[in-house]
Amino acid sequence: MGGPRHLPVRIHVPHRCRGGSATSGVRRKFRWLVRRRLGIVRATMRDNRQMMQANTIAFSPLRRWLAALALLVAAGQAAAQAVTGPLVLLQDRQAAWVEFPVSARCDFRVFTLDDPMRVVVDFAGLDWPEAPPPDPGPGAVAALRYGLFSPEWSRLVLDLARPMRVAEAAFAAEGQTIRFGLRLEATDEAAFRAHAGAPRDALWSLAPAGPGLSLPLPRSRRQPGEPLTIVIDPGHGGIDPGTMRGPLMEKTIVLKAARILADTLRATGRYRVILTRERDIFVPLSERVRIARAARADALISLHVNSEATGQAQGVSVYTLSEKASDATARRLAELENRADVLAGLDLEGEGTALARVLVDLAQRETNARSRRLAEAVVATLAGADRLIGSNPHRSAGFWISRAPDVPSLLIEMGFLTHPRDRARLASDAWLRELARDLTAALDAWAADDLARRGLTLR
Ligand SMILES: [Zn+2]
Known part of the structure; x- marks a missing residue:
């Protein structure tokens, strides 16, 4: 609705009364x-x-x-109220x-x-x-x-x-x-x-989320040469800005990066691409997972930007799902990224049961192995160009977004807003295009390997 406008935000905070x-x-x-x-x-x-x-x-x-109809009509008009x-x-x-x-x-x-x-x-x-x-x-x-x-x-x-x-x-x-x-x-x-x-x-509810996690498992019908379906998930959005520094917001950077990655993948003719959001709007985590499952996606790639208190950390890191976090930093990051729905004011009552159902699903094991191989392909492609985080570039923790039991999923933290070099890179279209080209190469390598393994297990 309407174009972006940059308005100053004025805040008056009276000091606490100290008697002066x-x-x-x-x-x-x-x-x-x-x-x-x-x-x-x-x-x-x-x-x-x-x-x-x-x-x-x-x-x-x-x-x-x-x-409800009147609301829809109003929403269709350019910036009815602002x-x-x-x-x-x-x-x-x-x-x-x-x-x-x-x-x-x-x-x-x-x-x-x-x-x-x-x-x-x-x-x-x-x-x-x-x-x-x-x-x-x-x-x-x-x-x-x-x-x-x-x-x-x-x-x-x-x-x-x-x-x-x-x-x-x-x-x-x-x-x-x-x-x-x-x-x-x-x-x-x-x-x-x-x-x-x-x-x-009813008037205020989110659009019905559809069958969601109770869907029967999608069966891969992909033949050699058939395009792969990749769901790209720009993290956060709308009410949830993600991490911020000055005027820079994670939600804006990751949407731009997602569009560039989508264009790069589509240009090869080897990928069908779906974005979980196309604009600055909030999408619940469960809805993002549902979109990937409903599309029978071959992979879900969630794009994020990190921040860190000391300002020393820099580089790209890649995360996959595990019940036990690989380290304390990964666990804290998962807690942070999983908070998106709470930050946006969602009442998460009842979400826990869906989560439990997914975690016990045996299909998750095979999917996790495929996710890990995808993460390793990304790390291998990005290595050697001073882009990865210093130590342990592939980590794991309990990320909500990676919990589809049947879609290999990856969360990529593209850099740190708290580091000047990463800030410059994340603001550069050329750098984001280079990253998109390398992620495409990583997906190519992973898909070839995945198809070969699949052939072996099907025999
Ligand atoms: Zn994030």
């Missing part, structure tokens, strides 16, 4: 601002509440269907106020999630600027993110440092300007827990 006159001044100003905003917001709260109830609760099936200015966050430990201007009102819903504590606001057809989410500083809100969650709606997620309740949430007009405002107040853990949970209603 300057600090109290900031705090007084903060209180005054919140009161002034609330006066405006309260006037329109009732209208909004009625609108929300009408749209998400009280609709008859027919009207619900009509509303965030038009900087997001402002005012906060301390007891209260927080978030506001931003929009071009027009839209339907929205607010809810809280536990483990970890989050506040989630969903907006129908609201377009967000392509700018990194700001660092909120100390206070009740530890971090915030925004972006597309599905083609029809976008999402704002606030990570909470302590239990907070939603006191107010509404659009309000002030002269020509329409703003969305959200006020949070401190609450206790028990009250937070009692109210946490994602509402279930």
